[in-house]
Amino acid sequence: MTGRAARSASSLRRWAETAALALALAALPAAAPAYATGSIAAGRPQTGLKIVPLTIEAGGKRHAYKVEVARTDAQQAHGMMFRTKMAPNTGMIFPMDPPRPAGFWMENTLIPLDLLFIGADGRIRNIVSNAVPKSRASLNSAGPVAAVLELAGGEADRIGAKPGDKVSW
Incomplete structure (x- = not known):
């Protein structure tokens, strides 16, 4: 593999790893929004x-x-x-x-x-x-x-x- 082809393969691998991580995170149950937990940061009484x-x-x-x-x-x-x-x-x-x-x-x-x-x-x-x-x-x-x-x-x-x-x- 030439230097340019190796860099492209490496970039593709990083992109694939990032995409896989994003899909895994998306599959996790969503956390309750801050306002639902009574968080001060939510700005609600x-x-x-x-x-x-x-x-x-x-x-x-x-x-x-x-x-x-x-x-x-x-x-x-x-x-x-x-x-x-x-x-x-x-x-x-x-x-x-x-x-x-x-x-x-x-x-x-x-x-x-x-x-x-x-x-x-x-x-x-x-x-x-x-x-x-x-x-x-x-x-x-x-x-x-x-x-x-x-x-x-x-x-x-x-x-x-x-x-x-x-x-x-």
Whole structure:
């Protein structure tokens, strides 16, 4: 075989190997698309979280909510990202076991939220009101917390919530 013929045979062999690999990959079952797995990269709000009743004792009254529970690391990482609205008297709770300092940011969050940092005694430690959507600013607890509650922006002020108020779920 001449040099030119050897190069052509080699190119043909590489092409055939590439084609065979492509056919083998095409025969594999397709992976679930990112949006079907609840991936943050999919740019969609997560759904299907357990919903539980929650009350906040503030301003001498009991305020009732239905909140989603973001229990797993993946659920907590996704949180309220990509939502464009919240129904009244709803929110999301992020349980933390064991209690620990917590920090959040709003990078992919499209609506303002109030973050209520809740101590192991069930009392509000501190509140961040009207967190700015799409911000990477760190929003931190004042010490270890057993949970973080996200409500619609302005809700904590509306009900008069303050540090020391009791949260039960």
